[in-house]
Amino acid sequence: MSHTIQDQRPARAPKSVAPSRLTRGGLPRWAPAGIAVVSIALGCGIGAAFGLQSKIQWGLISALLFVTITYVASAVVENRRQAKDRVATSVVWVCFVLAVIPLLSLIWTTVSRGMNALDGDFLSHSMNGITSFEKGGGVYHALLGTIEQVALATAIAAPVGLLTAVYLVEYGRGSLAKAVTFFVDVMTGIPSIVAGLFILTTWNLMLGFGPSGFAGSMALSILMMPVVVRSTEEMLKLVPNELREAALALGVPKWRMILKVVLPTAIGGIATGVTLAVARIAGETAPIMLLVFGTQLINGNPFEGAQSSLPLYIWEQYKVGSEASYDRAWAAALVLIAFVMILNLVARGIARWKAPKTGR
Amino acid sequence: MAKRIDVSGLSAFYGNHKAIDDISMTVEPRSVTAFIGPSGCGKSTFLRTLNRMHEVTPGGRVEGKVLLDDENLYGPGVDPVAVRRTVGMVFQRPNPFPTMSIFDNVAAGLRLNGNFKKSQLSDIVERSLQGANLWNEVKDRLNKPGSGLSGGQQQRLCIARAIAVEPQVLLMDEPCSALDPISTLAIEDLIGELKERFTIVIVTHNMQQAARVSDRTAFFNLAAVGQPGKLVEIDDTDRIFSNPSVQATEDYISGRFG
Ligand SMILES: Nc1ncnc2c1ncn2[C@@H]1O[C@H](COP(=O)(O)OP(=O)(O)OP(=O)(O)O)[C@@H](O)[C@H]1O
Ligand SMILES: [Mg+2]
Numbered sequence: 001m002s003h004t005i006q007d008q009r010p011a012r013a014p015k016s017v018a019p020s021r022l023t024r025g026g027l028p029r030w031a032p033a034g035i036a037v038v039s040i041a042l043g044c045g046i047g048a049a050f051g052l053q054s055k056i057q058w059g060l061i062s063a064l065l066f067v068t069i070t071y072v073a074s075a076v077v078e079n080r081r082q083a084k085d086r087v088a089t090s091v092v093w094v095c096f097v098l099a100v101i102p103l104l105s106l107i108w109t110t111v112s113r114g115m116n117a118l119d120g121d122f123l124s125h126s127m128n129g130i131t132s133f134e135k136g137g138g139v140y141h142a143l144l145g146t147i148e149q150v151a152l153a154t155a156i157a158a159p160v161g162l163l164t165a166v167y168l169v170e171y172g173r174g175s176l177a178k179a180v181t182f183f184v185d186v187m188t189g190i191p192s193i194v195a196g197l198f199i200l201t202t203w204n205l206m207l208g209f210g211p212s213g214f215a216g217s218m219a220l221s222i223l224m225m226p227v228v229v230r231s232t233e234e235m236l237k238l239v240p241n242e243l244r245e246a247a248l249a250l251g252v253p254k255w256r257m258i259l260k261v262v263l264p265t266a267i268g269g270i271a272t273g274v275t276l277a278v279a280r281i282a283g284e285t286a287p288i289m290l291l292v293f294g295t296q297l298i299n300g301n302p303f304e305g306a307q308s309s310l311p312l313y314i315w316e317q318y319k320v321g322s323e324a325s326y327d328r329a330w331a332a333a334l335v336l337i338a339f340v341m342i343l344n345l346v347a348r349g350i351a352r353w354k355a356p357k358t359g360r
Numbered sequence: 361m362a363k364r365i366d367v368s369g370l371s372a373f374y375g376n377h378k379a380i381d382d383i384s385m386t387v388e389p390r391s392v393t394a395f396i397g398p399s400g401c402g403k404s405t406f407l408r409t410l411n412r413m414h415e416v417t418p419g420g421r422v423e424g425k426v427l428l429d430d431e432n433l434y435g436p437g438v439d440p441v442a443v444r445r446t447v448g449m450v451f452q453r454p455n456p457f458p459t460m461s462i463f464d465n466v467a468a469g470l471r472l473n474g475n476f477k478k479s480q481l482s483d484i485v486e487r488s489l490q491g492a493n494l495w496n497e498v499k500d501r502l503n504k505p506g507s508g509l510s511g512g513q514q515q516r517l518c519i520a521r522a523i524a525v526e527p528q529v530l531l532m533d534e535p536c537s538a539l540d541p542i543s544t545l546a547i548e549d550l551i552g553e554l555k556e557r558f559t560i561v562i563v564t565h566n567m568q569q570a571a572r573v574s575d576r577t578a579f580f581n582l583a584a585v586g587q588p589g590k591l592v593e594i595d596d597t598d599r600i601f602s603n604p605s606v607q608a609t610e611d612y613i614s615g616r617f618g
Binding site for chain 2: 173240243247257261
């Protein structure tokens with residue numbers, strides 16, 4: 001019956017004179033990309049014309065042009081507010097590019113130079129019987145050392161750090177908690193060489209043990225612990241208090257509530273934090289030099305005798321200064337980056353797998 | 361099963377701030393008691409003293425006595441964990457455990473307390489979900505996460521979780537404040553059924569709800585902001601809503617308050 005209802009309102013006279021206040025002229029969607037291309041071209045043109053040597057100068061000129069052209073174009077076509085918005089966006093883009101360029105160039109250099117020596121042999125052989133100047137040899141002993149030392153350090157630092165964080169978030173009140181927080185902060189700032197010297201004086205000099213992977217692990221765990229405490233603390237604080245109260249109201253003892261409700265809810269973030277801490281210590285060289293000593297041979301036992309590790313191996317090879325050893329250093333650097341990357345991916349996998357589930 | 365609650369001279373503090381002052385009342389077994397009163401007058405605080413959840417808040421402290429069938433909850437040597445198993449609680453906002461499935465959420469109380477027989481678990485879960493009027497909606501997806509349910513379903517899931525441990529008393533703090541009228545009705549019906557088995561105390565800002573579900577109603581008020589809240593009167597719901605003995609109650613109920 002809707003057709004019987006008629007619009008009783010008088011037909012409005014079309015107001016073609018005053019444009020609507022809600023629409024406005026706008027730059028086309030491809031404008032930022034277009035401006036970027038133009039300003040890069042201009043930047044290169046200016047750089048070439050004035051004979052500027054450094055490509056960095058070319059890039060900076062382009063970036064400056066990009067921001068200025070964006071502002072002018074937007075201010076002319078659109079309005080001032082839009083122009084400011086676009087300038088902010090383009091500054092963010094420029095910063096992003098500036099941050100990414102060193103990263104990409106680092107990865108590119110490592111990959112391109114590391115591929116020279118990287119092959120199956122490199123991964124499965126040690127430097128046993130190879131003089132530093134000849135080709136061949138490998139990184140197996142160093143990779144093995146890194147994996148064992150990092151694993152041992154994690155085995156020490158992760159439980160201690162985790163429990164400390166649980167104490168701080170769930171139990172800690174008053175002066176003891178404040179003191180623990182303070183010392184964790186202090187530990188965060190300990191230089192790695194100092195951690196190494198500490199273990200050297202106590203474990204090696206006072207107790208009389210020789211160099212070993214385990215001694216290095218202890219120094220690494222000192223570096224790792226505060227990072228684990230901090231990240232775990234943040235993750236535990238993110239767990240809503242309502243969940244704790246819900247568990248307590250069911251008559252669950254506090255320790256079971258922490259174990260079964262709080263930790264599972266935060267486990268994804270905790271895993272990520274621990275992995276980042278692992279990544280941080282995997283590249284440490286100073287305490288390894290002091291405590292693990294370095295060797296060209298395969299030593300699978302981290303508790304007895306000198307071992308090697310990837311950062312130490314890179315340093316040794318680079319120091320030799322021959323063509324072959326440079327190649328080996330870069331290849332080892334590539335292996336180290338890949339090792340850390342794989343750890344990161346694993347942590348992300350765990351985080352995604354363990355994250356609180358949503359959906360039906 | 362259900363137990364009588366006898367409160368005498370109860371005050372609760374947050375640090376040095378006194379939130380409720382000298383409250384005494386009796387809650388009969390197998391009845392529904394509603395708490396009403398303006399915001400900040402200490403209804404939630406008082407409710408949480410009834411299962412010793414108040415002391416979970418840092419600085420939370422209680423003076424006075426709460427007798428549960430002649431046993432003082434605040435007596436020496438009383439284990440708060442045991443108290444909370446006897447006096448269950450449903451919160452204002454639905455808070456299912458996000459890492460657990462629907463089934464695990466309902467089973468959580470039993471599992472985490474560690475006192476159950478495996479064979480009985482699925483029976484108890486089914487019975488609790490039926491008790492919370494949720495079984496038909498979730499029986500095909502018991503293994504899906506509880507956070508995938510609607511708000512009203514989540515709240516009923518929390519009720520199922522609370523009744524699965526077979527408490528004697530069930531405390532509900534504004535259980536319907538985040539829910540639509542239909543879910544609210546479902547939960548009110550549920551309260552009517554649950555009172556056959558439990559002693560129920562419910563906090564609500566909804567006068568009609570208090571009138572609909574409760575047998576007795578307690579009105580709380582506070583003299584001024586920053587002052588501790590007090591119990592003004594507690595009486596049969598009919599009387600409170602028709603002919604209260606204190607003027608302030610009538611003012612509050614008829615909306616002439618403040
Ligand atoms: N965690 C806390 N720490 C300190 N003071 C608190 C805390 N929770 C509540 N209070 C104080 O205790 C008093 C009573 O609060 P309570 O939450 O019990 O009020 P309520 O009656 O439940 O209010 P509403 O109806 O808004 O839920 C208020 O003055 C409040 O400021
Ligand atoms: Mg409240």
